[in-house]
Amino acid sequence: xxxxxxxRVFVISxxxxxxxxxxxxxFLANRFSEFAYTQMGTFNQDRIDEMAERTEFILEKLKWYxxxxxxxxxxxNWMYASADNLLQNAATMRALTKYLNNEPFIESAYLFSxxxxxxxxxxxxxxxxxxxxxxxxxERISRNPGTFLRFFDHRVGNxxxxxxxxxxxxxxxxxxxxxxxxxxxxxxxxxxxxxxxRADMSLSIVDNQGRLILGESDERLEESIGNVRMxxxxxxxxxxxxxxxxxxxxxxxxxxxWTIISITEMKQFREKAxxxxxxxxxxxxxxxxxxxxxxxxxxxxFVGPFRRLADQLQRKLGVKGENDYGVIEQGFxxxxxxxxxxxxxxxxxxxLQGRLTDSARAAIVRESHLLNYEWLxxxxxxxxxxxxxxxxxxxxSRKLFKYASGNIAEELLGRPERPIEVVDFGTDHLVVLVxxxxxSTNPGLTEELQELxxxxxxxxxxxxxxxxxxxxxVHDDLRKVYxxxxxxxxxxxxxxxxxxxxxxxxxxxxxLQAKIDAAVxxxxxxxIRSGKEEKVLAMLDELFARLQTMKYTECQFQLKLLLFAIVxxxxxxxxxxxxxxxxxxxxxxxxxADVREWLKKEASRIIGLLGDQKGFKRKEKQIEEMxxxxxxxxxxxxxxxxxxxxxxxxxxxxxxxxxxxQYGMPLSxxxxxxxxxxxxxxxxxxxxxxxxxxxxxGFQTKSHFYTAFKKATGLTPSQYRDGKAGGRKEWAxxxx
Numbered sequence: 255x256x257x258x259x260x261x262r263v264f265v266i267s268x269x270x271x272x273x274x275x276x277x278x279x280x281f282l283a284n285r286f287s288e289f290a291y292t293q294m295g296t297f298n299q300d301r302i303d304e305m306a307e308r309t310e311f312i313l314e315k316l317k318w319y320x321x322x323x324x325x326x327x328x329x330x331n332w333m334y335a336s337a338d339n340l341l342q343n344a345a346t347m348r349a350l351t352k353y354l355n356n357e358p359f360i361e362s363a364y365l366f367s368x369x370x371x372x373x374x375x376x377x378x379x380x381x382x383x384x385x386x387x388x389x390x391x392x393e394r395i396s397r398n399p400g401t402f403l404r405f406f407d408h409r410v411g412n413x414x415x416x417x418x419x420x421x422x423x424x425x426x427x428x429x430x431x432x433x434x435x436x437x438x439x440x441x442x443x444x445x446x447x448x449x450x451x452r453a454d455m456s457l458s459i460v461d462n463q464g465r466l467i468l469g470e471s472d473e474r475l476e477e478s479i480g481n482v483r484m485x486x487x488x489x490x491x492x493x494x495x496x497x498x499x500x501x502x503x504x505x506x507x508x509x510x511x512w513t514i515i516s517i518t519e520m521k522q523f524r525e526k527a528x529x530x531x532x533x534x535x536x537x538x539x540x541x542x543x544x545x546x547x548x549x550x551x552x553x554x555x556f557v558g559p560f561r562r563l564a565d566q567l568q569r570k571l572g573v574k575g576e577n578d579y580g581v582i583e584q585g586f587x588x589x590x591x592x593x594x595x596x597x598x599x600x601x602x603x604x605x606l607q608g609r610l611t612d613s614a615r616a617a618i619v620r621e622s623h624l625l626n627y628e629w630l631x632x633x634x635x636x637x638x639x640x641x642x643x644x645x646x647x648x649x650x651s652r653k654l655f656k657y658a659s660g661n662i663a664e665e666l667l668g669r670p671e672r673p674i675e676v677v678d679f680g681t682d683h684l685v686v687l688v689x690x691x692x693x694s695t696n697p698g699l700t701e702e703l704q705e706l707x708x709x710x711x712x713x714x715x716x717x718x719x720x721x722x723x724x725x726x727x728v729h730d731d732l733r734k735v736y737x738x739x740x741x742x743x744x745x746x747x748x749x750x751x752x753x754x755x756x757x758x759x760x761x762x763x764x765x766l767q768a769k770i771d772a773a774v775x776x777x778x779x780x781x782i783r784s785g786k787e788e789k790v791l792a793m794l795d796e797l798f799a800r801l802q803t804m805k806y807t808e809c810q811f812q813l814k815l816l817l818f819a820i821v822x823x824x825x826x827x828x829x830x831x832x833x834x835x836x837x838x839x840x841x842x843x844x845x846x847a848d849v850r851e852w853l854k855k856e857a858s859r860i861i862g863l864l865g866d867q868k869g870f871k872r873k874e875k876q877i878e879e880m881x882x883x884x885x886x887x888x889x890x891x892x893x894x895x896x897x898x899x900x901x902x903x904x905x906x907x908x909x910x911x912x913x914x915x916q917y918g919m920p921l922s923x924x925x926x927x928x929x930x931x932x933x934x935x936x937x938x939x940x941x942x943x944x945x946x947x948x949x950x951x952g953f954q955t956k957s958h959f960y961t962a963f964k965k966a967t968g969l970t971p972s973q974y975r976d977g978k979a980g981g982r983k984e985w986a987x988x989x990x
Contacts, residue, residue: 268546276542290523295490605736609732624728635706827864877917
């Protein structure tokens with residue numbers, strides 16, 4: 255089996271793919287896991303930092319709101335009053351209710367009057383100190399031991415609240431009254447440290463003593479508090495426990511001195527990461543299997559023929575060798591003196607090189623009578639739809655078609671007094687060499703070639719174009735003759751004539767020379783956009799009349815330019831989906847007339863599609879084209895509304911109106927704004943001179959440039975540049 259080249263190629267390819275893909279997939283999976291782990295830590299830390307900023311903001315807002323309550327005139331009057339006043343009590347209760355209704359975080363509030371020894375509870379009403387249920391708070395107020403305007407934890411029965419005592423500073427001489435606000439911890443926790451429904455994450459807030467403020471306490475939190483470095487504002491670390499790993503992120507609040515701690519379980523993340531690693535490895539193995547299948551198919555498809563050729567040489571000639579190449583090499587050694595098999599190759603070399611070598615002459619003389627005649631005629635039989643046939647049939651089938659056509663040529667043209675040889679160049683044509691006794695004109699050969707064309711069409715089902723040369727001496731340079739006659743067969747595409755082409759036609763064909771200006775393509779495109787179908791068809795007739803006066807290669811080149819312009823302008827409407835498909839699409843046409851008829855239908859279809867694009871979408875597309883054209887030509891000082899209107903095939907008046915309605919400003923103002931934006935960009939990002947910037951931004955004069963810029967920014971260009979540079983320096987200094 256391993257004597258077969260195809261199997262060796264497959265095995266070597268498989269080993270190479272395996273040692274390349276498997277280590278790479280393992281490396282990729284490991285790198286992904288590390289990257290995901292790092293990204294998770296970064297994402298969690300960013301989230302905790304954002305949560306810390308939001309918490310500080312909300313707490314400061316609550317302090318400010320509490321101060322407003324404390325400084326309310328009704329509250330102040332009640333605290334400093336020396337006697338009961340029912341109206342005053344009612345007014346104070348309304349004030350408290352108003353404040354509590356406007357702030358959902360506040361659960362309740364106590365207003366203490368030390369003169370009257372009364373407390374106004376927002377939920378109960380006015381009570382003497384003896385009947386007040388929250389005695390711990392009363393004791394705290396009475397002895398005034400706490401820090402004012404600082405949040406502290408307070409329990410009332412089984413409920414825990416976050417409390418705030420006012421005024422903002424301790425009053426030593428006058429202790430007439432105090433305000434205490436109790437905040438709902440559940441509401442604060444829901445808005446400040448919500449985990450977003452993630453079961454693998456817990457969030458908590460603790461004070462600088464490690465006491466829990468918000469959140470839930472467990473063993474992980476207690477262990478995490480011990481690992482938090484008090485000197486750092488933010489940080490992260492891993493927490494290894496018997497129940498599994500956890501990733502801890504923390505961020506410190508400046509005021510109050512609390513710390514937000516996030517604990518993320520790594521088990522679920524590890525499972526997902528390992529699952530994705532498995533997917534990467536499985537996909538890599540599937541890729542390896544696919545590559546092995548491709549390698550197997552490729553080795554048997556392209557290298558397999560060597561195996562079959564070696565088997566045939568072994569069976570028929572008894573050739574032996576260590577491997578396929580050895581067998582084939584020995585076979586060629588045995589066949590090199592077998593002239594009938596290599597006669598065609600010598601004939602091919604004769605046509606390509608132009609003249610015969612001694613070895614080629616000896617081989618051809620031994621196997622053919624062609625060189626017994628002084629004169630030769632050369633005919634090229636070209637298959638019209640060869641490229642279309644190449645897409646339908648494989649190489650062997652195409653070879654059989656040409657072989658059948660060559661047999662018909664030998665049957666029709668071959669005579670005892672007129673030997674012929676058929677040479678296959680492996681492409682879209684055959685070459686027929688005809689021996690002649692004299693150089694006189696032979697109209698009978700032309701008629702026989704015409705019959706050859708009919709019989710090939712009848713029996714082989716191929717349309718062919720045939721061109722023949724005048725008689726040439728066997729010692730003449732046949733390469734030039736072959737090139738000229740081969741090119742002459744291409745004249746059918748341009749002229750459309752269905753006949754046998756002779757060298758007199760080539761003289762007319764060689765004189766054809768006409769150029770098509772690119773402006774013709776642009777005019778055709780604009781006419782299609784304007785929807786004038788009759789004019790478009792007339793322009794196509796005129797254009798193709800000029801194409802008929804060109805050589806084949808120039809005609810093909812001009813056709814490609816024309817189709818390129820159409821595809822580029824109407825990419826979503828043409829039958830040709832991309833520029834790459836232009837050449838392939840042209841190959842399906844046998845004559846220029848066929849291309850013309852197809853292009854007429856295509857132009858009519860595009861005009862119909864353009865006619866359907868009305869309303870807002872069409873106007874929006876036109877606006878986009880205007881903006882794109884302005885930005886692409888902003889450097890051009892001659893850019894104008896008329897030029898833009900010509901580009902999109904609309905009147906200047908309609909363009910001004912359309913842009914103003916759709917965009918909300920005149921088109922000329924938009925152009926000026928784009929120029930000023932270009933100036934600002936160049937001033938900020940380059941060191942170009944101001945005059946150079948004005949020129950690159952499309953301003954015609956310096957005075958207009960300076961006037962427009964000063965009016966738009968209030969600064970000169972130099973002042974604007976200096977200001978931007980100074981701002982960058984200040985930012986860099988503050989960042990450092």
